[in-house]
Structure formats: C-alpha cells, structure tokens
Amino acid sequence: MAEDHVPSPACxxxxxxLLWLAAATFIYLVSLWLLKHHSDWSPAARIAxxxxxxxxxxxxxxxxxxxxxxxxxLQRRIQIEALGFALAxxxxxxxxxxxxxxxxxxxxxxxxxxxxxxxxxxxFILWSVGVSISTFRYR
Amino acid sequence: xxxxxxELRATREWSQSDLAGKLxxxxxxxxxxxxxxxxPSLPLAFKIARLxxxxxxxxxxxx
Numbered sequence: 001m002a003e004d005h006v007p008s009p010a011c012x013x014x015x016x017x018l019l020w021l022a023a024a025t026f027i028y029l030v031s032l033w034l035l036k037h038h039s040d041w042s043p044a045a046r047i048a049x050x051x052x053x054x055x056x057x058x059x060x061x062x063x064x065x066x067x068x069x070x071x072x073x074l075q076r077r078i079q080i081e082a083l084g085f086a087l088a089x090x091x092x093x094x095x096x097x098x099x100x101x102x103x104x105x106x107x108x109x110x111x112x113x114x115x116x117x118x119x120x121x122x123x124f125i126l127w128s129v130g131v132s133i134s135t136f137r138y139r
Numbered sequence: 140x141x142x143x144x145x146e147l148r149a150t151r152e153w154s155q156s157d158l159a160g161k162l163x164x165x166x167x168x169x170x171x172x173x174x175x176x177x178x179p180s181l182p183l184a185f186k187i188a189r190l191x192x193x194x195x196x197x198x199x200x201x202x
Contacts, residue, residue, distance in 0.1 A: 006187050105163040138171040 017063035024056035076136060082130030089126035090119060142199045145173045147191050162186055 031049045034041075041049075068079060097114050100106075113120065147171075148158050155173070159166045159170065162183065171177035188195045 072164040072168050073183060074171055074177055075165060077177075135167075138167065138176050 002053040014067045017060050018057045020060035020063055023038060024053045024060055027056060033127040077132060078134040078138065082127050085130030085133070086123050086127035091122045094119060095121050140178045140199055141175065141202055142172065144169075144171055144187065144198065147198065148173075
C-alpha cells in the first residue's frame with residue numbers, strides 16, 4: 001500500500017522559494033521592458049523600476065536560507081558538499097577561461113571570458129553535479 | 140563507526156520510514172546510518188539512544 005506523502009517543511013520552503021524566484025524573474029523582465037520603452041521617465045522612477053526585482057529576490061533568498069535550516073543533518077551536509085564543489089569548480093573554470101582569454105586563446109562562445117550569466121550557469125551546473133555525487137555517496 | 144541500528148530497528152519491527160519519523164529525519168538519513176556511510180551528529184546519536192532506551196556506546200562503537 002502506498003504511504004501518504006507529506007511534504008517536509010524544507011520542501012514547502014523550496015516551493016515558496018521557487019515561486020519568489022519566478023516572481024523576481026517576471027518583474028525583472030517587466031522592468032527591462034519598461035526601461036526600454038519609457039526612456040522619458042525621471043531618473044528616480046527608472047531607479048525604482050530597476051530595483052523592483054530585488055524585493056522578490058530578497059524573499060527568494062530568505063526562503064532558500066529557511067529551507068536550508070529546516071533540512072535534516074544529512075541533507076544539509078549534501079548541500080554543503082555540493083556548494084563547496086560548485087564554488088571550487090566555478091573558480092577553476094573561471095580562472096581557466098580568463099587565462100585562455102588573456103593568452104589570446106579564444107573559446108568559441110566566450111571570446112572575452114565568462115560573463116555573469118556564464119558564472120551563474122557554471123555554478124548551477126556544478127551544484128547539480130555536486131548534489132548528485134553526494135546523494136550517491138550516502139545512498 | 141559501527142552501529143547496531145538495523146538490528147535494533149528489526150527487533151521492534153519498524154520500517155526505516157517509521158524510525159525516520161520518530162527521529163524527525165529523512166529515510167535516506169536512517170539508511171545512510173544503518174549502512175555506516177554516515178555517522179550521525181552527537182544530538183542525533185543521543186536521540187537514537189533515548190528512543191531505544193540504551194546507552195550510546197551500546198548502539199555505536201569504534202571500528
């Protein structure tokens with residue numbers, strides 16, 4: 001017989017966090033559109049529109065931190081190991097790409113080194129790999 | 140670290156999910172402790188000892 005699945009508080013926090021992330025992304029896209037199509041607005045209004053995505057972004061970080069502290073100790077260890085792996089891996093990738101760029105060796109899609117988007121993407125990919133490795137280790 | 144968690148759980152006819160619920164941890168944590176891939180923190184080890192009404196050193200021992 002299948003057991004009733006009750007989501008853990010950490011799981012609920014992750015869901016809340018993802019909703020805030022979606023809100024932040026949506027507001028970011030709206031703010032980009034507004035800034036592009038309303039260049040006549042006052043500097044104060046433009047600053048307010050630019051900063052608007054930060055508010056849901058802060059709630060996203062808050063939910064993320066709360067979910068971290070509601071995890072059980074093994075889940076928390078897996079996340080810490082994965083974050084360490086992602087951090088070290090990103091530094092290595094970033095250094096390698098920038099050294100190549102400095103030496104004039106152009107990588108196909110990154111002619112002038114990794115941009116901020118590339119750094120986020122690298123960190124996310126390495127974090128996913130790190131979670132998989134740690135989860136497998138403790139299986 | 141060696142432990143006798145699997146045997147203790149078996150004597151009470153609890154599943155890993157039952158034990159995880161009583162300890163307020165995930166089933167993966169119980170499994171990792173039983174297979175000795177993960178050593179629990181001191182607070183969790185005390186919680187396990189209290190649940191089985193045994194001294195910690197009777198459940199956990201050095202290799």
